[in-house]
Amino acid sequence: MNKQEMKRAVIYPVSTVFFIMVLSIYMYSFSKTLNNDNLHQALAFFFGTTYFLAVALGTPVIYSFACLGGASLKLRILAISITPFAWATKECIKIFESHSLLECLYWYLNPLNIWLIMLMALEAGLADLYCRRLKKNRGENIRVANLSSLLTVFISLSLFIAAYSWGKGENIYVIFLKGYRFLFGSGL
Amino acid sequence: MTTKTNRLLLDSLSRRDALKMMGALSVAGLGELAFPEVATALGGKSKQRPNIIFILGDNHNANLIGCAGHPFIKTPGMDRLAREGVIFEKTFNTTSLCSPSRASILTGAYAHRHGVRNNHTPWTGQMTTFLEHLSNNGYDTAFIGKWHMPGKGLPDMPFLDLFVSYTYREGQGSYFNCPMIVNGEEMPSRREYITEEVTDWAIEFMETKRTERNGKDSPFCIYLSHRPGHPPCEAPKDLRGMYDNVKLDLPKEIDSWWFGKMNQNVFQGIMMGSYEDQYRKYCEVITAMDRDIEHLLDKVDESGLGDNTIVVYLGDNGMQWGTHGRHGIREPYEESARLPFIVRAPGLIQDPGSRREQMALNIDMAPTLLDLAGIPVPTEMDGKSLLPILKDIGVEGRKAFLMEFWKYYPENTPSYMGVRTETHKYIEFEKGREPWLFDLINDPRELNNLFGTADGEKLLPILKRILQEQSANASVFSNS
Numbered sequence: 001m002n003k004q005e006m007k008r009a010v011i012y013p014v015s016t017v018f019f020i021m022v023l024s025i026y027m028y029s030f031s032k033t034l035n036n037d038n039l040h041q042a043l044a045f046f047f048g049t050t051y052f053l054a055v056a057l058g059t060p061v062i063y064s065f066a067c068l069g070g071a072s073l074k075l076r077i078l079a080i081s082i083t084p085f086a087w088a089t090k091e092c093i094k095i096f097e098s099h100s101l102l103e104c105l106y107w108y109l110n111p112l113n114i115w116l117i118m119l120m121a122l123e124a125g126l127a128d129l130y131c132r133r134l135k136k137n138r139g140e141n142i143r144v145a146n147l148s149s150l151l152t153v154f155i156s157l158s159l160f161i162a163a164y165s166w167g168k169g170e171n172i173y174v175i176f177l178k179g180y181r182f183l184f185g186s187g188l
Numbered sequence: 189m190t191t192k193t194n195r196l197l198l199d200s201l202s203r204r205d206a207l208k209m210m211g212a213l214s215v216a217g218l219g220e221l222a223f224p225e226v227a228t229a230l231g232g233k234s235k236q237r238p239n240i241i242f243i244l245g246d247n248h249n250a251n252l253i254g255c256a257g258h259p260f261i262k263t264p265g266m267d268r269l270a271r272e273g274v275i276f277e278k279t280f281n282t283t284s285l286c287s288p289s290r291a292s293i294l295t296g297a298y299a300h301r302h303g304v305r306n307n308h309t310p311w312t313g314q315m316t317t318f319l320e321h322l323s324n325n326g327y328d329t330a331f332i333g334k335w336h337m338p339g340k341g342l343p344d345m346p347f348l349d350l351f352v353s354y355t356y357r358e359g360q361g362s363y364f365n366c367p368m369i370v371n372g373e374e375m376p377s378r379r380e381y382i383t384e385e386v387t388d389w390a391i392e393f394m395e396t397k398r399t400e401r402n403g404k405d406s407p408f409c410i411y412l413s414h415r416p417g418h419p420p421c422e423a424p425k426d427l428r429g430m431y432d433n434v435k436l437d438l439p440k441e442i443d444s445w446w447f448g449k450m451n452q453n454v455f456q457g458i459m460m461g462s463y464e465d466q467y468r469k470y471c472e473v474i475t476a477m478d479r480d481i482e483h484l485l486d487k488v489d490e491s492g493l494g495d496n497t498i499v500v501y502l503g504d505n506g507m508q509w510g511t512h513g514r515h516g517i518r519e520p521y522e523e524s525a526r527l528p529f530i531v532r533a534p535g536l537i538q539d540p541g542s543r544r545e546q547m548a549l550n551i552d553m554a555p556t557l558l559d560l561a562g563i564p565v566p567t568e569m570d571g572k573s574l575l576p577i578l579k580d581i582g583v584e585g586r587k588a589f590l591m592e593f594w595k596y597y598p599e600n601t602p603s604y605m606g607v608r609t610e611t612h613k614y615i616e617f618e619k620g621r622e623p624w625l626f627d628l629i630n631d632p633r634e635l636n637n638l639f640g641t642a643d644g645e646k647l648l649p650i651l652k653r654i655l656q657e658q659s660a661n662a663s664v665f666s667n668s
Contacts, residue, residue, distance in 0.1 A: 028446070032513065037440050048446030091452070097620035098595045098602040107598060112454060167357065168420065173455065174358050177308075180597055181338075186308040187597045 001070055009069020010062075010079045017058035018083050024051035025090075055087045056116065059123040060130075067131040080120055088113050103184060111163070111172040118160040125152035237561055238533070239397075239497040240322075240409040241390070241488065242553070243481060244293065245474075246286070246334065246418040247517055248503035250279070250526040252474055260434045261471050265482030266530060269501055271541050273532030274578065279548040280525045280608065281505055283592055284517050287311075287337045289504045289550055290413075294318060296554030296569030299592060300662040304337055306596040311337035313344075315568065318554035322409045323347040325563045330393045333386040333413030335359055342369060352389045353413075361415055363422040363473070381424045382415045387480040391487045398491050407496075407561070412484075416473035417507065419456055423472035430475065431468045438467060442510035452600060453515050467509055495534050498560055502553060503527040512634070518601040520591055520615045520624070521634055525608075533560070537578055546577050546585025547610065590658040591615065603664045607655040614651035618665045625651065 001009065024047045031043035059080045066076040092104040107113075128149040135142050163172050180187070250256060254263045255270040256277075281289040283299040291297075291304035294317040299305050302315045323329045330350035335342055336359040345351060352370050354361045366382050368375055370389075379385040390412045397408040423430075447453065448463045460466075481501065488494050505517040506524045517524045529548055531537070551571030558565050559573035576583040588609040595603045595618070606615030606624070613634070615624040625639040625647060638644035 028450075031443070032441055040440070041443055044443030044447075045445050048443065048450070052446075052449075094451075095598060095600045098600050099597055103597055110455075110598065170357055170360075170420070177358065181308050184308075184597070186306055186310075186338075188305060188309070188594055 001075075005069055006071075009066050009071050010075060013062045013065040014079050014082050017054050017062055018086065020050055021054035021058075021083055021087065024048070024054060055084055056119060057123070058083050059120045060127040063124045063127040064131055067128060068134065076124070080124055084116055084120060088116075099187065103180075103187060106180060106183065109176065109179070111169060111176055114172070115160060115163060118156045118163070121152055121156035122160060125149050125156060129153070236405045236496055237327075237407045239394075239407045239493060240327075240557055240560065241394075241484070241497060241499045242409070242411050242557065243484075243499070243501045244290075244333070244411070244413040245477060245501065245503040245528065246413075246415055247505050247507045248417055248474060248528050249507040249509065249523060250503065250528045252417075252471065253528055256528065259437065260431065262430075262475050263478040265478040265480075265485060266501055266528070268482065268485060269499060269530045269532050272534070273499070273530055273540055274537055274542055274544050276529040276531075276544045276546070276548045276574075278545060279502070279527040279529035279550075280589065280591075281527055281550045282590060283594075284505055284520065284524045285593065285596055286504055286517075288594075290335075290337060292550045292571075293502065293504065293553045296551050296565075296571040298551060298570045298590060298662070299594070300664070301568070301570060305594040305664075307336075308338055308596065309594075310339040311343055312339075316566070317345075318557050319409060319411060320345070320347045321554075321558055321563060321566070322561060323349075325561065326406070327561065328397050328406065328408040330390070330408070330410045331413070332389045332393070332410060334361060334415055335413070342372075350389070350393050352386065360418060363415060366415075381476065383477045383480040384424075386412060386414065387484050390484060394487065394493070395491060398493060409557070409561075414477045414480075416477040417470045419466070419470070420460075421466070421469040421473045423469060423476050427472050427476050427479075429472075431471050434468075436464055436467060438464065439510040439513075441513050447510065448515070452598065455598065456516055463510065470507075470509075497534075498536070498557075499532040500553070500557070501528065501530045502550070503529075504550070516599070518593065518596065518599055520593065520604060520606060520613070522628075522632070525591065531574075531578060533578060536560075536575075539581060542581060544577055544581060544585075546574075546583070547589065547608075548574055548577075548585070549589055588654050588658055590655070590662075592659075592662075592664050594664050605655070605659060605664045607651060607658050609651070609654060612647060612651060614648075614655060616655075 027047040028044055028051055031040050031047065034040040062080050063076055066079045071079065088108055092107045095107055096104050129144065132142055132144045132146060136144055166172065252258050252261050253266045254261060255267040255275060282292055283289055285306060287307045288299040288304050291302045291311060292299060295302045295315040296318060297315055303309065304311055319329045319331060328349045329347065331348055332352045335353045341355050342353055350371065352368060354366050354368050356362060356367050361382060363382050364380055365377050366385065368377055377385045379388055390410050393410060394408065400406065442463060444462045444464055448466055449459050485499065488497050506526045508514050508516055508519060508521060508523040511523050512521060527550065549571060552574050555565040555569050555571045555573040556575060559575045565573055572586065577585060588607050591608055592605045593601065593603060595601065602620045603618040604615050606613065611629050613626045613628055617623065623639045624637050625644045626634045627638060638647065
C-alpha cells in the first residue's frame with residue numbers, strides 16, 4: 001500500500017470516526033452547562049447518540065474503507081480498534097481518580113468492553129462479507145461466503161446474545177467482580 | 189454476681205438449662221437477685237418484653253415516602269407506621285455503601301471498627317450482632333432476606349432460630365423467583381416476588397412464635413431485609429406502569445437518554461430505557477415493598493401482637509438520582525447519606541404521628557433495639573440508644589458524627605472521611621478532589637463549596653477539631 005492509499009483506506013476513516021467521538025464527548029459535556037433545558041436535552045441526545053455511534057458502530061465503516069482500500073487483515077483490525085480502545089482508555093483513566101494503575105488496567109476486562117469487542121467482531125465479519133460482495137460485483141474472483149467471515153459472525157453474535165441473556169448481563173458482571181477480588185482482594 | 193460473670197455463665201448455658209436453673213432459683217426466691225436481666229428475660233417481672241420487627245430497605249432515598257412529602261409515591265404501609273409512630277427526618281448512614289452500612293446496623297459500630305469497609309471486604313463476625321445479643325437474652329431471632337456482605341456464602345449464625353437468605357448474584361438476589369437458602373438448605377422461592385417471599389417467612393415465624401409463647405415471656409426479633417430499591421428494578425406485574433403518567437422532577441443537569449448509560453452508570457443497572465423510566469421503576473419497587481410492609485403490619489395487629497411489638501423501618505443507604513450529575517450511593521451528599529427511618533412503639537411513644545429532628549445514625553439501631561429490650565448496651569458499640577428521644581421529643585440529640593468511606597472498585601469515588609454537624613459538612617478526600625465544606629442551613633442542596641473561601645477558612649478549624657474528636661484517630665486513608 002502506498003501512502004495515498006493508506007490515507008484513503010485507513011487514516012481518513014479512522015480520523016473521522018475518532019474526531020466524531022472526541023467532538024461528541026466535548027459537546028455532550030458542554031450541553032450540561034446550558035441554562036436552556038430544551039437545548040440541553042436536544043444537544044445531549046444528539047451528541048450522546050453520535051458518541052455511541054462512533055464507539056459502537058464505527059467498526060463497519062472503518063473496516064469497509066480499509067478492506068476495499070486494500071489494507072491487510074492486521075491493518076484492518078488495528079484500524080477498527082483505535083477509537084474503541086481510546087474510549088476504553090478514557091474510561092480507565094477516569095477511575096484512576098480513586099484506584100491504582102493495575103486496577104485501572106483490569107478495567108479493560110469489564111463486561112461492557114467485552115461486549116464491545118464481540119460487537120466489533122460481529123460488525124467486522126458482516127462488513128467483510130459486504131466488501132466481498134462489492135468486490136465480486138466489480139469482477140474480482142473472490143468467494144463471498146468466506147468461512148472465516150461466517151464463523152466470525154456466528155460466534156460473535158452467539159456470544160454477544162448469550163452473555164446478555166444470561167441474567168441480563170448481571171452474571172457477567174458478577175464474574176468480573178469475582179476476578180477483581182481474586183487479584184486485588186478488597187482493593188484496600 | 190457481676191454482670192460480666194452473669195454473662196459468662198449464661199453464655200455457657202443453653203436456654204433450656206437456664207430456664208431450668210431459673211425455675212429452681214425462683215422457687216427458692218433467689219432468681220431476681222442472682223440474674224436480674226435473666227429474671228426480666230424469663231418473665232421475672234410482670235411486663236413482657238417487646239417483640240421487635242426490624243425492616244430494612246435497600247438504597248431507599250429518604251424522600252421517597254408519602255409521609256416524607258414525596259409528590260406521588262404511594263407508601264401507605266410506611267405512612268401508617270409514621271402515623272402510629274414517629275419518623276426521624278435526619279437519619280444518616282456512617283458509610284454510604286451497602287455492606288458497611290449493613291454491618292454497622294447489625295453491630296452498632298462504625299465501619300473502621302467492625303471491619304466491613306467496602307463491598308469487597310468479607311464479614312468475619314469479629315463483632316457480635318444485636319441479634320446475637322438478643323438471642324443470648326432469651327429472644328427468638330430470625331434473619332430473613334438480603335444479607336449482602338462478602339464472604340464464603342452466608343455466615344454461620346447458629347444462634348438464629350431462622351435464617352432465610354440468598355447468595356444468588358453475590359447476595360443481590362433477584363426480584364423474581366430468587367433461589368433461597370433456608371437454615372443452610374437451598375430451596376426454590378415459594379412466592380414469585382421477593383418481597384412477598386420474605387414477608388411470608390416473617391409472618392410464619394411470627395405466628396409460630398405467637399403460638400409457642402402461650403402467655404410466657406418469650407419475645408421474638410425479626411430482621412427483615414428487603415431487596416427494593418436495588419437496581420435493576422422490576423416491580424410485580426400488577427404495579428408496573430403505575431407511575432407512567434406522573435410528572436417527574438428529576439434534576440435539570442441530567443439528560444433523559446444517555447445519562448444512565450455514561451460514566452459507568454451502566455453498571456448501576458440503569459442502562460435500559462430512559463433515566464425517567466428507571467426512576468419510575470424504582471418508585472414501583474418501593475411501592476411493592478411497602479405493600480408487603482402493610483401486609484405484615486396487618487398480620488401483626490390481627491395476631492394480637494400489635495401492642496407489644498416494636499416495628500422499625502430503616503433504609504441502608506439513600507440514593508442519588510441525578511443530583512450533582514451523579515447517580516448512586518457513594519458520594520457524601522445528603523441524598524446518598526440520608527436514610528428513611530420510622531419507629532412504631534405503642535405505649536412507648538407518647539406522641540405518635542410526630543417527627544423527630546434529632547440526628548440518628550445507622551449505628552444507633554443496635555443500641556436502640558437492645559435498650560428497648562431491656563438489655564445493657566455493650567460498650568464496644570459506637571452508636572447511642574435513641575430510646576430517650578423516642579420517649580420525649582425534647583431530648584437533645586447528637587451534635588456531629590463521623591462519615592467514612594473506603595474506595596470501592598469499580599466505582600469512581602475516592603476514599604473520604606469527614607464530619608457532619610447539625611449545620612455543616614466537612615469532607616476530606618484521599619486523592620483527586622479538594623475538600624468539601626457545605627453550609628447545610630443556607631445551602632441545603634450543597635451547591636457551594638466553601639472550602640478555600642473566607643467563610644470556609646473561619647469554619648475550618650472548628651470542623652477539623654470535630655473531625656479529630658469524632659474519628660478518634662481512625663483513618664480511611666491508606667497512608668495513615
